[in-house]
Amino acid sequence: MADVEVPGQARQGWFVTLEGPDGSGKSAQSERLRAAAAAAGQDVVLVREPGGTAGGERIRAILNDAGPVGVRLARRTDALLFNAARAQLLDEVIRPALRRGALVISDRYADSTLAYQGCGSELPLDELRPVVEFATGGLLPDRTILIDVPVEVGLARKSAAETTRWEAHFDRAFHERVRAGYLSFAAADPARWVVVDGTAPADDVFAALWGVLLDMPGLGPRLAR
Numbered sequence: 001m002a003d004v005e006v007p008g009q010a011r012q013g014w015f016v017t018l019e020g021p022d023g024s025g026k027s028a029q030s031e032r033l034r035a036a037a038a039a040a041g042q043d044v045v046l047v048r049e050p051g052g053t054a055g056g057e058r059i060r061a062i063l064n065d066a067g068p069v070g071v072r073l074a075r076r077t078d079a080l081l082f083n084a085a086r087a088q089l090l091d092e093v094i095r096p097a098l099r100r101g102a103l104v105i106s107d108r109y110a111d112s113t114l115a116y117q118g119c120g121s122e123l124p125l126d127e128l129r130p131v132v133e134f135a136t137g138g139l140l141p142d143r144t145i146l147i148d149v150p151v152e153v154g155l156a157r158k159s160a161a162e163t164t165r166w167e168a169h170f171d172r173a174f175h176e177r178v179r180a181g182y183l184s185f186a187a188a189d190p191a192r193w194v195v196v197d198g199t200a201p202a203d204d205v206f207a208a209l210w211g212v213l214l215d216m217p218g219l220g221p222r223l224a225r
């Protein structure tokens with residue numbers, strides 16, 4: 001597979017991304033999905049953003065360090081670093097896995113940049129989209145699942161130990177803009193997006209997510225085996 005998606009050229013594998021505000025439960029749910037798909041005998045790879053490669057984890061450390069007490073990063077620097085980590089993850093992990101026909105589940109992907117740096121930090125979406133396009137070579141997920149929770153529910157779920165600069169230095173209005181952004185992306189592209197109510201019991205959320213995978217052409221029959 002080349003660095004750039006060739007329109008009309010079928011790629012193998014399935015690419016599913018999970019998105020949602022902080023504290024939506026994405027990370028636990030994506031691990032459950034990975035385990036269930038693996039138990040069904042499916043070749044499955046779970047990645048998280050930012051990170052997932054040696055270089056990407058270093059970039060994550062820089063991002064995590066940023067804030068009033070750490071290094072100062074401009075909003076555009078933030079956007080470029082998230083996308084640098086993403087480009088590396090695509091090159092080292094995601095594209096090779098798709099090429100061999102795996103199911104790739106990513107805990108956050110390009111839509112996080114549009115929601116957080118775009119809607120949250122208010123960088124213009126029409127300037128961010130080409131940056132994301134460059135980093136991803138145009139690779140879009142087959143399905144993107146938004147685990148939607150109200151801001152206060154998500155923030156309350158984050159323990160103090162988990163509080164990084166991302167949670168600590170952005171105000172309530174920032175998180176409201178992120179959530180509204182996600183909901184608008186989902187409404188604009190229902191063929192790719194599925195919205196799941198993240199306030200439901202975890203088992204119900206999982207059942208909804210698994211249902212999305214079962215509905216995916218070619219993948220469902222393999223998982224239902």
Ligand code: TYD
Pocket residue numbers: 021022023027049050082083108109110112113114116117164166167
């Ligand atoms: P993390 O601790 O992994 O949070 P979560 O479990 O909520 O995914 O931190 C990732 C943070 O980085 C999260 O607040 C969202 C933010 N982020 C961006 O702002 N832009 C991006 O492109 C990505 C991938 C993440």
